Amino acid sequence: MRKTLLLILGILAMSGLSAGCGKDSPNTLTVLNYGKYIESEVLDMFEEETGIKVEYEEYITPENMYTKYKAGAIDYDLICTSDYMIEKLISEGEVLEMDYSHIPLSENLDKAYFDFSKSFDPQNKYTLPYFFGTVGILYNKEMVDESKAASWDVLWDKEYAGKIIMADSVRDSFMVAQKRLGYSLNITDDGQLREAQNLLIEQKPLVYSYLVDEAQDEMIAENAAMAVVYSGEAGLALEYNDKLAFSVPKEGSNMWIDSWFMPKSAKHIENAEKFLNFLCRKDIARLNFDYVYYATPNNRVKESLDKKLQENTTVFPPTETLENCEVFKSLDDEATMRYNLYWKEIKSAD
């Protein structure tokens, strides 16, 4: 009997403990964002200032986001993702129009990026730019020569077998092969796609691992010689390890812009607008910039940075680099399936 009593007491104590942590509030905002794409403190601050509970969910690749959203299992209020995915969702009628007058601080954002967004949001009705950047090679200067890192060819160099990290994302990986072959990023021709696939299969034995967000830490820890990463990841890595450097290869690369949009499933529009406005506030945008380290479209933040950082070409890609870059376009279902299948074949190749 004493044993039962003890057990019950234990259970009561533990449920008391767990009840203490539960805080329920009906006033919520469900946000879906890339991993490592917001300073967590920002979420706490927003909750504290507005009393709105943020249900924050992360994903790894845009394809991952698309699935999570389309599953319809969760009513997201606000999603941040990349250009081509937004284009796809807009064409499917999944995006709500945004009322910018409810987001007064969106004025802080540079007009140039709204113009740029026209490539996927032609009338600037649906999206609010968040960060932008390029894709390139983050390499260790002690292991890789600067001249070599200026071309995608280095990722096929046998000298670095077992020391190469590739992107674990369909479009980004194909992009590398496509640019090396001199093709567009948006090809759907089966022959060309097969060519790119063969190139990636040929590369696989040299690859240490396929990663997305972990690549940065692996490079800082010097577990690999080079990695295909987004520019911001590289910018941050350089701060931690000065043996590292970043290059956007001469064959060209991908330039992307990530933006916020409200999907059709949004139930808390007002909260979403408050959140977007909050993100545009100078101090908040600065916090996010310091954490994320991608180029920010927020003029107030850019002005507040010291000169050296403003001229940092890793974080803020110069125009000549950008001119050499191409933007992803959304693909039709058949092409998407083909990319997915070919990617899976690469992953299972020996």
Add this chain to the structure above:
Amino acid sequence: MRNLRRQLLAGPYILWMAGFILLPTLMILYYAFTTTSGHFSLLNVSSITFSVHLKSLVLSLKLALACTLICLALSYPLAMILNKLKSKSQGLIVFIFILPMWMNFMLRILAWRMLLSNNGVINSLLGILGLPGLDILNTPKAVVFCMVYDFLPFMVLPIYNAMARIQKDVIEAAKDLGAGNVTIFFKIIVPLTMSGVISGIIMVFVPALTSFAVSDLLGGGKVLLIGNVIEQAFMQEYNWNLGSGLSVVLMVFVIASMALMNARGDEGGGTFT
């Protein structure tokens, strides 16, 4: 009458099973045999014959088999040694083997990643000793390593329990009748622990065959198991019909391997107890 009333106590459970076991199974079957537009199709299930899918299934079977065999080879002598210990220290020793199981599954994977990475603990130690480094992270080997670590207790415990149940007098009697150690081992210990071995094999083989997290985190995206293919169909490609089709195939494999094991041993012997 009384009996019938007592049977009714199982009512809530039966309803629960109907709602949360039977219905979901029907859902997965429905998705498996239809296309996105809802028409009947065998394509999702038959797509297991695609070279990509077949390759990943074969790799999963290989790794699961390797993992099960290693676990068995490690566990059997271990259980024998544990069983021979004085009963006083036995509780403590068994306790030592259960303890790592109570650490979170994910943290155990994390530990192996730290041990095996290029500049990880093992390689640093090897470097100090002047030995060549070990390049096994992001290969199937690392996945097997970690799975053995994760599932070893599931093999040790049932075998140990079966051994503990063997009456000492049976062995004494055999000795008195002149049986040697080898005879005792093969004629008495092995047959009497078979039920434990079989439940151990099932408890290791099934999770090893269907795991996707270990290969995800230790395979560096290069080890594509059938679990990963299914997970990706659901989480990346938005192709639930394909994912369900492959899940059904996997389910059949699990059931078949279990039936095979159960046919070998008598009743299967229960799981843990």
Add this chain to the structure above:
Amino acid sequence: MMKKSAERIYLLVIFLFLYLPIMVLVVLSFNDSKAKVVWGGFTLRWYRELFSNSAIMEAFCTTIFISLASALLATLLGTLAALGIDAMRKRGKAIMLGATNIPLLNADIVTGISMMLLFVRFTRLGFGTVLIAHITFNIPYVILNVLPKLKQGSRTTYEAALDLGATPLYAFYKITWPQILPGVLSGFLMAMTMSLDDFSVTYFTKGAGINTLSTMIYTEMRKGIRPEMYALSTILFLIALVLLLFINFRPAARKERAA
């Protein structure tokens, strides 16, 4: 003698295999260097960051709550079911036991996916869906622990009590309950262990912003190196150590006294 020392060595090797990874995490949790596995001095920084990280603390609470609640409800449903199954005739019993084995033997990933398909069709994913899923895979452990105790116990005593005028409830409380209690307790513990350690089922059935430790660590690990996770490991290891010591040695000591 030779054989004995060989056995000792074997035990030691397995012991190292089991504990070396954990020790590495414990050591790294005090290491003041983020990226590399090189000793950079002693620090408690990661513990401070762990406790100030609201996401981790929330996941910790969710995990405890889900495993407790699901184990409790599963114990209730499962014990009732075991009583009912025990009263069934042979055929019904076999069918019920067969059905009970399904979720136990089915692959986690398939269980998780099939539930997700169901939930997505009829409701939204959230906290409740995770709880339901956990209860579902927990019930069989309870049933399989309680049934043998019912078989061992004698029906005649229970029936004698009824004949002597006890109400069924009173007879149950006085006679059946003490018999099955150990089974109920071990079923509860096993259910809780399974729930604590689950990853796949939670991964597929959770809603936005809801994380158990397993799913949270999974997402964190895919973002890179997080030394807070080492600190978390150390703490979880200590909790497990204390709990298991408590469970394993206290009741055993008492049982000996009773015998």
